[in-house]
Structure formats: C-alpha cells, structure tokens
Amino acid sequence: MAAAKPKGSSRIHVVVGSDESEVKRAAKQLADSLSPAGDFGSDIIDGSADYADHAAQRINQTVEALLTFPFFGGEKLVWLKNVTFLDDSPTGRAEAVVENLEKLTEVLQTGFPEKTHFLLSAIGVDKRRTFYKTLQKLGDVSVFDAIDPGKSGWEQDAMDVCRTLAERHDLAFDGDALELCALFTGGDRRTLENEIEKLDLFLGKNRRRITTADVRSLVALSRSGVIFELGNALAERNLTRCLALLDQLMFQGESAIGLLLATIIPTVRSLLIAKDLMSRYKLSRPGQPFAFGRTLEKLPASALAHLPRKKDGTVNLYTLGLAAVHAHRYRLEELRAALKACLDANVRLVTTSLDPAIVLSQLLVGIAAPTPAKR
Numbered sequence: 519m520a521a522a523k524p525k526g527s528s529r530i531h532v533v534v535g536s537d538e539s540e541v542k543r544a545a546k547q548l549a550d551s552l553s554p555a556g557d558f559g560s561d562i563i564d565g566s567a568d569y570a571d572h573a574a575q576r577i578n579q580t581v582e583a584l585l586t587f588p589f590f591g592g593e594k595l596v597w598l599k600n601v602t603f604l605d606d607s608p609t610g611r612a613e614a615v616v617e618n619l620e621k622l623t624e625v626l627q628t629g630f631p632e633k634t635h636f637l638l639s640a641i642g643v644d645k646r647r648t649f650y651k652t653l654q655k656l657g658d659v660s661v662f663d664a665i666d667p668g669k670s671g672w673e674q675d676a677m678d679v680c681r682t683l684a685e686r687h688d689l690a691f692d693g694d695a696l697e698l699c700a701l702f703t704g705g706d707r708r709t710l711e712n713e714i715e716k717l718d719l720f721l722g723k724n725r726r727r728i729t730t731a732d733v734r735s736l737v738a739l740s741r742s743g744v745i746f747e748l749g750n751a752l753a754e755r756n757l758t759r760c761l762a763l764l765d766q767l768m769f770q771g772e773s774a775i776g777l778l779l780a781t782i783i784p785t786v787r788s789l790l791i792a793k794d795l796m797s798r799y800k801l802s803r804p805g806q807p808f809a810f811g812r813t814l815e816k817l818p819a820s821a822l823a824h825l826p827r828k829k830d831g832t833v834n835l836y837t838l839g840l841a842a843v844h845a846h847r848y849r850l851e852e853l854r855a856a857l858k859a860c861l862d863a864n865v866r867l868v869t870t871s872l873d874p875a876i877v878l879s880q881l882l883v884g885i886a887a888p889t890p891a892k893r
Contacts, residue, residue: 529635530626530657534604534643534650539708540662545599545639548660552635554593561586561594565601565640570612573603577618584622584630593633601640610644619649626656665705667742673697673836674808676705683710687718688726695730697807701750702733704742713737741770748777749785753844757886764878774874775867782878783860786885788841790853791825795838796845803846807839814838856885 531552533545553560561583567573580598588594603610626636636657643650653659665675677700684691691699703709716736717728739747744767751759767777792810795801799817804810814822814835825833848856863881866872 528657529630529632530653531635531637532653532657532659533637533639533662534641534659535662535664536642537662537664537707538641539711541639541641542600544660544662545597545637549595549597549637552595552637554588554595559588559592559594560597562597562599565598565603565638567603567609570603570609570614573609573612574614574618576601576603577615577622581618581622581625584625584634584636587631588633593635594631595635595637597637597639599637599639601638602642604640604644604647604650605642606644606646610647623649623652627652664707667704672705673700676700676703676710679705679707680710680714683707683714684717684728687714689714689718689721690727692727692729695728695733698730698733699728699737701746702737702739702743704740706740709738709740744770745772745777745781749781750840752782752785752882752886753789753841753847755844755847755886755888757883760882760886761879764875764882768875768878774878775864777878778860778864778867778881782881782885783857783864784837785841786853786856786860787826788837789845789848790850790857792838792841793845793848793850793853795821796842797850801842804839804842807836807843810839810842811835852885859884 531548533541533548535541549560563576563579563583565573565576567576576598580596583596603615609615630636638653645651665672665679677696680696680700680703681691684696699710699713703713713736717732720732720736721728744763748760748763748767751763764777768774795814795817796803799821801810801813804813814833822833825838827833859881863877866877867874
C-alpha cells in the first residue's frame with residue numbers, strides 16, 4: 519500500500535470547528551467534490567456516538583472501510599461524519615476510544631489504497647489531543663469556529679461573515695447597516711443566514727442594497743443584540759428607544775443589576791473615556807468606530823495606560839470607537855454626573871425595595887433626557 523501523501527496533495531481531509539452549520543456545509547461540499555460517480559464509491563460512517571463502545575465500533579468500521587480496496591479499481595471516499603467523540607468528554611477520554619483512534623492513526627500514517635480519500639468532519643474537537651495533531655500533520659485541515667462575542671475583535675469577524683453571506687445572495691450593505699446586522703445577531707452564523715435570506719426576499723430582484731432601516735425593520739434582535747441596542751440608544755441619546763428596549767429586556771426576564779453593570783455603566787464609561795481623550799488630545803470625531811482605534815494607536819502609551827482592559831489585556835478599541843462616534847452628544851460634566859448616577863442606581867437596586875424597572879428608567883431619563891441648558 520502507498521504511504522499517505524504529504525500535505526498539499528493529501529488524501530486526508532478534515533473539517534472541524536464549533537460552528538456546526540458551517541462545518542456541515544463545508545464537509546458536504548468537500549464530500550460532493552471527492553465522491554466518485556456510481557453507487558459503490560463512498561462509505562459514509564456516522565460518527566455520532568453516545569457511549570464509548572459505540573464510538574469504538576464506528577472507528578473500527580472506518581478502519582475497515584479504509585483498508586478495503588475500491589470496486590473495479592476506481593476511486594473511493596471514506597467519510598467519518600459528524601464525529602462526537604473527539605472532544606474533552608468521558609466518551610472521548612474512554613480507553614476503548616483512545617485505543618481505536620491509535621489504530622486509525624496507524625492506518626492513516628502507514629497508508630491505505632492510493633485511490634481512496636478519507637474525510638473526517640467533527641464539531642467540538644479537543645485540539646490538544648494527539649489524534650488531532652496527527653491529522654494536522656498528515657492532512658488538509660479546515661477549521662470553522664463560531665464567533666465568540668467575549669473575544670477581542672469579534673465584531674469585525676461577525677461583519678466579515680455577514681458580508682460573505684450577503685455576497686452569496688448578490689447583496690451589499692449601505693453605511694452602518696453591515697455593522698448593525700452583525701451586532702443585532704451577535705455574530706451567530708445560523709441566525710445571520712436566516713436574516714440574510716429574509717432580507718433577500720424582502721428586497722426582491724430590483725433592490726440589492728441593504729439599508730440601516732431595512733436591518734432595523736427586519737432583522738430579529740438576539741438577546742445580545744437587544745442589550746447592545748440599549749447601549750447604542752443610550753450613546754445616541756435616544757431616550758424613547760432606551761425606555762422601549764428597557765421594557766423589552768425586563769419583560770424577557772433580564773436582571774436589572776445585570777443590565778446596569780453589563781450595559782449602562784460600560785456605555786457611560788466608554789463615552790466618558792472617549793470624550794476625555796478627544797478633548798484632551800484634540801481628536802476629531804471618527805466616521806466609523808474602527809477608525810478611532812487607528813487614531814488611538816498614534817497616541818503615546820501614557821495616554822492609554824488608564825484605559826480599562828479586557829481579560830486578554832487588550833483595549834476594546836471598537837467599543838471606544840463606537841462611543842467616540844456619539845460622544846459629541848454629551849458634555850464632559852454630563853458624563854461625569856451620569857457615572858455618579860449609575861453608582862447611586864446601583865446602591866438603590868441592592869439596598870432598597872424599589873421596583874428595579876423604575877430605578878433604571880429614572881437613571882436613563884437622567885442621563886439621556888435633554889435639559890434646557892443643552893438646547
């Protein structure tokens with residue numbers, strides 16, 4: 519038997535990641551391109567296993583399929599599909615699974631029939647495992663991980679996905695519509711796919727550009743999207759929308775103290791920081807949030823030393839950029855007073871029996887409502 523060919527001309531193909539819909543799409547597309555014509559050219563083994571013995575059986579079936587020559591000397595595809603035992607779980611760590619994966623590894627390393635292709639697709643893979651590292655060395659590995667809103671730069675990743683999905687429907691975004699669509703959906707690919715299809719049907723064949731109004735009218739707000747919109751409405755000083763979104767979130771059972779700590783305070787703090795930086799260093803209002811990050815990179819390190827950091831130690835430049843776009847709506851003294859009002863609201867929420875919705879409503883009115891001095 520021929521040894522496995524080096525990466526680049528490999529007959530070993532791996533599609534993994536935490537983004538289930540994209541992993542399945544990419545694996546199906548690859549399988550279609552690798553499957554030979556005829557009814558006997560493909561062996562598809564279901565890799566979904568609920569317990570260790572079941573998983574070991576699936577691995578053995580894969581080994582047998584790989585070592586079986588194709589009918590009539592033609593080409594063959596062996597697809598271990600939707601594998602569930604490569605993650606860090608009791609099934610994945612079971613001795614029977616580990617031993618049989620070693621057998622599969624040996625077959626992949628020493629060789630299998632030259633005209634056979636092996637495809638593995640899996641969701642939730644533990645990338646520390648020896649089997650996965652071996653696949654990386656032997657084959658072509660494609661990774662499709664879901665966007666994590668907790669990681670730095672997720673907004674840009676979400677917009678890239680949104681733009682790509684729109685282009686598949688020959689759609690394009692106007693102005694801030696792309697950013698808004700990505701943030702409304704929290705970057706979830708499956709949700710984005712559904713919303714892009716909805717926009718495509720709504721626009722019809724005559725209009726191919728998506729406006730901000732289209733997104734606001736048609737794209738369903740995810741939980742994270744609603745929370746983002748509350749902060750965005752506060753930054754825009756849109757009191758009516760602030761109160762409407764607050765009502766929606768409270769109706770959905772969101773915690774008042776959670777909204778205060780996770781949305782209102784960070785928004786006010788970002789506005790204050792951005793306003794202070796813009797005033798102190800005579801910075802212009804950015805046209806787009808990401809442009810402000812490039813401006814801050816030109817400042818001395820001492821100017822940024824006081825900025826709050828994320829868990830990875832970096833500054834959330836997008837959040838500050840978004841605040842900088844709207845900072846002109848507030849004066850510095852208003853934002854300082856708003857931050858103190860947030861502290862007072864926090865105390866009232868945890869030390870009194872006042873209705874939490876009323877406390878937050880009063881806070882939002884105090885921050886966003888215009889006063890005679892501002893007119």
